[in-house]
Amino acid sequence: MEPSINKSTTFSNEDNLDLKQELNKYVRYWPWFLLTLLMAFIGAYIYLRYAPRIYQTTAKMKILDESDGLELPTSAFVFKRTNINLENEIEILTSYLILEKVAKELKLNSRFYEEGTIQTTQIGALPFYYEQIIQPDSIFNSLTYVIEVTDKGFDITNAKTEKSFNFPNHNSFKVNNNLPFQIKTENQQSLRDLIGKRFVIKFGTLRSAVLGLKSSIKVESIGEQSDLLKMTIKGESKERSEWVLNTLMDVFNRDGINDRQLVSKRTLEFIDARFEFLAEELDSIEIDRKEFKQNNNLVNLAADVELGLLQRSKSDEEVFQIESQLAVAESLQGVINSNKEGLLPTNIGIESGSINSLINEYNAAILVRDKLASSGGANNPTVQLAQIRIDDLQSNITKSLSSYNQQLIVSRSQLRGRNRKFVGQVSQIPRKEKLLRAIERQQKIKESLYLLLLQKREEAAINLAITEPSIKVVDYALSSTNPISPKSNIIYAGGILVGFLIPFGFLYLIFILDTKVHGxxxxxxxxxxxxxxxxxxxxxxxxxxxxxxxxxxxxxxxxxxxxxxxxxxxxxxxxxxxxxxxxxxxxxxxxxxxxxxxxxxxxxxxxxxxxxxxxxxxxxxxxxxxxxxxxxxxxxxxxxxxxxxxxxxxxxxxxxxxxxxxxxxxxxxxxxxxxxxxxxxxxxxxxxxxxxxxxxxxxxxxxxxxxxxxxxxxxxxxxxxxxxxxxxxxxxxxxxxxxxxxxxxxxxxxxxxxxGHNKSYGYNYGYNYGYGTKN
The missing domain is CATH 3.40.50.300 (P-loop containing nucleotide triphosphate hydrolases)
Incomplete structure (x- = not known):
């Protein structure tokens, strides 16, 4: 007869996951979760209590177009923005050359720390007078000094050699020492608060400081339609970060101003060199004229040749202008031959518009190449393209000067031919008077050239004095009031997550590896x-x-x-x-x-x-x-x-x-x-x-x-x-x-x-079926 089976005791064929059942498997171990949560909260609290506070410092500046300066934007501003390549400016701003100047100026390879009971915190500067003797670029190895402030003085210890120095009365200037710095206290009131504290000074190489600064500074454009740059740096010391960004903007501005002043400086150097030469020639001509008149008793020209002399004077004036142009052109050609890679003087009197335009283009190309080379290196393809353009411009200038000289020579020959017509008109002028005119003509040429150079020098000096800044500071460096790291809500949330995940993962692993029947x-x-x-x-x-x-x-x-x-x-x-x-x-x-x-x-x-x-x-x-x-x-x-x-x-x-x-x-x-x-x-x-x-x-x-x-x-x-x-x-x-x-x-x-229990009953049934069986 078939057995009567109670259907209520038969297993269901359903094999779906019972969420409540799975959850109960973990809820049984709630003390584990409670314990790990408590430990995670304690760990999060300890971390927040002693973790270093990181602050974010931000500064903003606007890159000024050289052609616009500080003028307000016009309706054509959008179209003129193409003059500024922000990507190039960002590369220059974060280049090693610029950052090295910042590091040297602020001595960033010297860092200061204050030791606490558990935590050592970085500070911007020591709370007493500090003077660094060693230069930043003279540090080739890491050095660490520990300063302990006692009621009697400073105890300074070299952490590497463990050699100690004691300076009574809190003043190292009065004691001979070979330390790379000197310190002293200037305020007795603040000294009371410093007694018992320990400070650490760490010196590093300038290269490591510059590379660290390069990796920590982030520069980005605020938007696609903006020419504003935003600089950001993160660090423990707000003061140090603000100094870095403000100094970086200042150094970058000075570098841009120096680039703009470079042409004016080269023009002044050229004119000053010519002044010395012309002054000597004018002195020599004056002396020759004086001696010639004294020796030949010359006073005035004959009235009957006044008209002829007037005509010849006009002709001489034209010859003078041509010879002046030849002299200036020869001088400029000499500069090109002696300084093939440098800037050329501008507006020195060349009356050829094409040559002046080529010189301006050549100087602009030189400045562009130098900027690109400082950030990208001499082998950068962009630098090489700029160099090719410079060579082409230099070749064009040389050819233009040569053509211009030929034109002047032809014109001078024509004028001299015309002057011969006036010789008959003034043939009655004594030979000595003729020689005097030649001397006076040379004197006038040199004087005119001197006055021309003096005018150009004043123009260059004015341009140098009124050079516009290369940036406009929108916001000086400002640090966040609250630290950006660590964030308590994230740390506590992470603690809660870890507090749940650790026991959950451990139990999950146990359940996965568990092959026993439990219910x-x-x-x-x-x-x-x-x-x-x-x-x-x-x-x-x-x-x-x-x-x-x-x-x-x-x-x-x-x-x-x-x-x-x-x-x-x-x-x-x-x-x-x-x-x-x-x-x-x-x-x-x-x-x-x-x-x-x-x-x-x-x-x-x-x-x-x-x-x-x-x-x-x-x-x-x-x-x-x-x-x-x-x-x-x-x-x-x-x-x-x-x-x-x-x-x-x-x-x-x-x-x-x-x-x-x-x-x-x-x-x-x-x-x-x-x-x-x-x-x-x-x-x-x-x-x-x-x-x-x-x-x-x-x-x-x-x-x-x-x-x-x-x-x-x-x-x-x-x-x-x-x-x-x-x-x-x-x-x-x-x-x-x-x-x-x-x-x-x-x-x-x-x-x-x-x-209901993971342990056995405690009975030892003693089964051992290892022995052989007999039927």
């Missing part, structure tokens, strides 16, 4: 078609492990009552009113098979039913240990082996309060358990017992180690298969599933032992 959910996922009829709770009290008192109302007793009730539902219906056979087995030793068999039989006995417990585990019997009887007492093995053995006379009463409960022990351990169980006498025993008892509970051997249980499984009405929580491996349950599906075990149902 009915695990059983449902593994073998959903086999019903679960009982969950036996774990208990730590050994005295309450057995169902001794039929009226016991403990959790353990109730769980076995529920198990006995569910077993009744599993039993097949029959009308012969004979006893029912219940097998109790498991996969391996230690799962509580004997414990469940014994307590199940006692639970059935408490219902006023006659129950026989048979110890069928002939290899490793354990029932005798629970009722304190000798292990070698006669029992099942003796009955199976001896035909004359009467099992009824060897029934044991192990519990006084269970008068309907009988026990047939396993007996002596035989060498051939399998042969004894299949000789037919065990079947006869069950048949006889069914006539006497309502229930026959059989404690059988584990199934995965030996075949004893499968040899007699056909006699069972229901097979109770025990798995132990936190002990039985999930992979082992696949073996029990195969036994049920193949029919080797009849009417199987699961029971989970030790639910």
């Amino acid at each position: 009915k959910e695990d059983m449902a996922k593994l073998n959903s078609k086999i019903p679960l009829i009982g969950e036996i709770p774990d208990t730590k009290k050994k005295e309450s492990l057995l169902f001794i008192n039929p009226n016991d109302r403990s959790i353990l007793a109730e769980s076995f009552r529920i198990l006995s009730s569910n077993v009744n539902y599993m039993l097949p219906l029959s009308e012969d009113h004979k006893g029912k056979v219940i097998y109790c087995t498991s996969t391996i030793k230690g799962e509580g098979k004997t414990y469940i068999s014994l307590n199940l039989s006692l639970a059935l006995s408490s219902l006023n039913k006659k129950v026989l417990l048979i110890g069928a585990d002939l290899r490793n019997p354990q029932i005798h240990s629970q009722i304190k009887i000798d292990k070698n007492s006669a029992g099942l093995s003796n009955y199976l082996h001896e035909a004359s053995f009467d099992w009824r006379k060897n029934i044991v009463k192990g519990f006084d309060k269970h008068p309907n409960h009988d026990i047939l022990l396993s007996g002596s351990i035989p060498p051939n358990p399998s042969s004894l169980l299949t000789n037919g006498r065990f079947k006869e025993l069950i048949k006889e017992a069914k006539e006497i008892y309502d229930y026959i509970v059989v404690d059988t051997a584990p199934t995965i180690l030996v075949t004893d249980t499968m040899l007699i499984s056909s006699l069972a009405d229901v097979t109770v298969y025990i798995a132990r929580a936190s002990f039985t491996d999930k992979k082992l349950l696949a073996f029990s599933k195969d036994l049920s599906e193949s029919g080797k075990l009849k009417n199987m149902a699961y029971v989970i032992n030790g639910v």
Whole structure:
């Protein structure tokens, strides 16, 4: 007859994730989460308490167009912005050359710190007078000095050599020393606050300071339609960061002004050099004229040749202008030949507009090349292209000067030819007067040239004096009031996250690596078609492990009552009113098979039913240990082996309060358990017992180690298969599933032992099936 199975005990086929169940797995360990959260909060507090405060300092400036200067924007401003390449300006601003000037000016390779009890904080300057003797570019190795302020003076220690210096009265200027700096206090009131404090001075190389500054400064354009630059730097000392940005803008401005003044300076140098030469020539001509008149008694020209002389004077004036142009052109050509890579003087009197334009373009190209070379290097392709343009312009200037000189020479020849016409008109002028005119003409040429250069020098000096700035400061360096790092809300949020993730990750790893069965959910996922009829709770009290008192109302007793009730539902219906056979087995030793068999039989006995417990585990019997009887007492093995053995006379009463409960022990351990169980006498025993008892509970051997249980499984009405929580491996349950599906075990149902605790009961069942078996 088919067994009547309680559908409420059958596992569902659903394999969906139960979020509440998964959450409960972690909630069980809430003390771990609470502890790690507390530790994370403490760690976050300590970090926030002692972590260095980082402040952000920002400055803004506008790059001025050289052609516009400080004028307000016009309607054509958008179109004129193309004159400024902000990318080039950013590269120049952050170039090593500019930053090196900043580092030298501020001595940035010298850093100052104040030591606290736990934390050492960087400060912008020492709170007393400090004078650095060593130059920034003279430091080639790292140096560290510790200054301790005492009530008697300064104690300075070289951290590398551990050599100490003592300076009384807080003044190192009055004591001979070879320290790279001098310090002293100027205010006795502030000295009281400094006593007991320690300060650290660290010297580094200028290169490392410049590279550190280059990596820490960030320069960016505010927007695509703006020519404003925003500079940002982060550091512990707000004062130091503000000094750096303000000085950087100042150095960059001075560098731009110097570039704009360079042409005027070169023009002044050229004119000053020519002044010396012309002054000497004018002195020589004046002396020659004076001596010539004195020696020849010359005073005035003849009135009759006044008109001819006037005409010749005009012609001479034209010759003078041409010769002046030739002199200026020759001087300019000399400058080009002597200084092929430098700037050329402008507006020195050349009356050729094309030559003046080429000179201006040449000077502009020189300035562009020098700026690009300072930031990109001489081998930069852009620099090389600029150099090619300079060479082309220089070649064009030389050719233009040569052509201009040829034109002047031709004009001079024509004028001289015309002058010959006037010779007849003034032929009556004495030869000496003619020579005087030549001297005066030379004098006039030199004077005119001198006055011209003097005018150009004044123009260059004015341009030099009124050179416009290259930048406009929009915002001087301003530091944030609150530090940007560390941020308390982020640190605490990170602490909370870490406080949850550490125990969660640890538990998740444990759960992932855990292959043990823990409850009915695990059983449902593994073998959903086999019903679960009982969950036996774990208990730590050994005295309450057995169902001794039929009226016991403990959790353990109730769980076995529920198990006995569910077993009744599993039993097949029959009308012969004979006893029912219940097998109790498991996969391996230690799962509580004997414990469940014994307590199940006692639970059935408490219902006023006659129950026989048979110890069928002939290899490793354990029932005798629970009722304190000798292990070698006669029992099942003796009955199976001896035909004359009467099992009824060897029934044991192990519990006084269970008068309907009988026990047939396993007996002596035989060498051939399998042969004894299949000789037919065990079947006869069950048949006889069914006539006497309502229930026959059989404690059988584990199934995965030996075949004893499968040899007699056909006699069972229901097979109770025990798995132990936190002990039985999930992979082992696949073996029990195969036994049920193949029919080797009849009417199987699961029971989970030790639910609710990760530790075993403390029983040592002592299974050891390593010895060989005989059939």
